[in-house]
Amino acid sequence: MNIDFIFSILILIFSVIIHEVSHGYAAMLLGDNTAKHAGRLTLNPFKHLEWFGSFLLPIMSYFFGGFIIGWAKPVPFNPYNLRNQKWGEAIVAIAGPLSNIIIALFFGLLIRFGVLSQFGDSYIYIASSIVFINLILATFNLIPIPPLDGSKILFSLLPNSMQNIRATLEKNGVFILIFFIFFLWQYVTPLVGWEYHLISGLNIK
Numbered sequence: 330m331n332i333d334f335i336f337s338i339l340i341l342i343f344s345v346i347i348h349e350v351s352h353g354y355a356a357m358l359l360g361d362n363t364a365k366h367a368g369r370l371t372l373n374p375f376k377h378l379e380w381f382g383s384f385l386l387p388i389m390s391y392f393f394g395g396f397i398i399g400w401a402k403p404v405p406f407n408p409y410n411l412r413n414q415k416w417g418e419a420i421v422a423i424a425g426p427l428s429n430i431i432i433a434l435f436f437g438l439l440i441r442f443g444v445l446s447q448f449g450d451s452y453i454y455i456a457s458s459i460v461f462i463n464l465i466l467a468t469f470n471l472i473p474i475p476p477l478d479g480s481k482i483l484f485s486l487l488p489n490s491m492q493n494i495r496a497t498l499e500k501n502g503v504f505i506l507i508f509f510i511f512f513l514w515q516y517v518t519p520l521v522g523w524e525y526h527l528i529s530g531l532n533i534k
Contacts, residue, residue, distance in 0.1 A: 336458065337391075337397050337458060337462060340458055341387055341462055341466075342401075343374070344432065345399060345466065346372055346377045347432065348425040348428055348470070349402070350377075352406065353365070353404040354424070356410075359417050360411055363405050364404045364405060367404075367405050369405065377401040378401055379401065382400035383400070386510075387399040398469055403476065419485035425470060426467040429467040430467045433459070433463040433464045433524075436456040436457075437528030437529040439456055440453055440456050441530040460529050461533070472509065472517075474502055474505050475498050475499045475502030476499075476503075
């Protein structure tokens with residue numbers, strides 16, 4: 330494994346941790362303290378990482394698909410404790426991708442407005458990696474396949490008469506997701522590249 334891959338894994342790990350902690354804080358602000366009581370409102374990586382999503386999947390996706398994707402252990406929350414029963418679950422769900430978008434915007438705008446150019450190419454490279462990986466995470470997690478965040482948003486939008494779709498998708502979500510990652514994700518990567526260029530002004534090499 331080269332140094333770029335290891336560096337990308339480290340960015341991914343801390344990005345997914347921020348993603349999950351954001352879920353927990355959103356739930357707490359809406360009245361649910363489950364994540365707080367579980368000790369998950371922390372940036373300590375040992376509280377969040379899992380072998381498959383945080384290590385094995387990124388390695389597999391890198392060598393078989395040419396990209397890096399992964400996740401951390403989902404932060405627990407109880408939707409019945411949320412003050413907003415209609416949209417609470419969707420708000421908690423979108424908090425994770427939103428945190429990645431904010432990170433991408435922060436570092437991307439530093440690149441676009443030349444703030445980092447005075448420090449040298451290495452700083453631009455680090456920032457661009459952070460932008461790209463966080464855009465991948467945000468875009469990936471907004472896909473409406475369980476257990477991704479996009480599915481929670483979709484379920485909040487569905488009328489009660491169509492809630493049976495949720496049970497079907499959740500039952501088969503893992504298999505659908507694995508199929509999507511290895512066979513369909515390649516069709517989403519141009520969107521990530523467009524987002525990357527829009528924010529940073531750079532093109533993917």
